[in-house]
Amino acid sequence: MAQYEDLRRALEQQREQLQAELAEINSQTNSGMGYRNHQADDGTIAFEQAANLAVRQNAERLLYQIERALTRMEEGTYGICRECGGEIDPARLRAIPYTRYCMDCARRHEET
Template identity: 40%
Template sequence: MAEWDAAAALSEARAEVEARIGALRRQLGEIREVSSWTGADDEHDPEGQTIAFERAQVQGLLDDARRELVELDRAAVRVEDGTYGCCERCGAPIGDERLAALPAAATCIGCASRARK
């Protein structure tokens, strides 16, 4: 993948993740607001468990999006230093298809598969 393609893909992915973070922050704020209406006693409130679950789920999605943003920033550094598209583990090229699907990918598919086992 050419450097300018990588930079454009990373920029687009970063904008999408930032938008997702903004939406999740708003959603989390709305959940907190709703939970303040129902009182602080989640244990005895029939809706309490649902609100707590929803809050935890949205917080998890927000944490994931923040990690993804960090990974995209690391990938942008690799573009700048000329190592983007090379596996951080084995040094082999990362396939264009993998980079197109996961612009922040730091490992080739072989190393990523071995890491999961």
């Protein structure tokens, strides 16, 4: 799959960034809670935890999609729409390297 070498590098880079981001979020969640409890009221803490959770869930979902895309590259099924089996437009792959659907199918599902 030599034609996807650039995309593979981009995906691997993005994966590293996300892993670093998740490690950062996890360390924030685990540390500092003890002393912050004395300063912030419960509402603020709940808000921070919810915000952290949302960021983490987004990052985890994206990371999962990136890992799936890299697996498809290994298997040779990368760039093929999982819905209709058609080829995904290379321009679309460059914009969203981890997409599983061609433009038409993505529009129907309203997801990438």
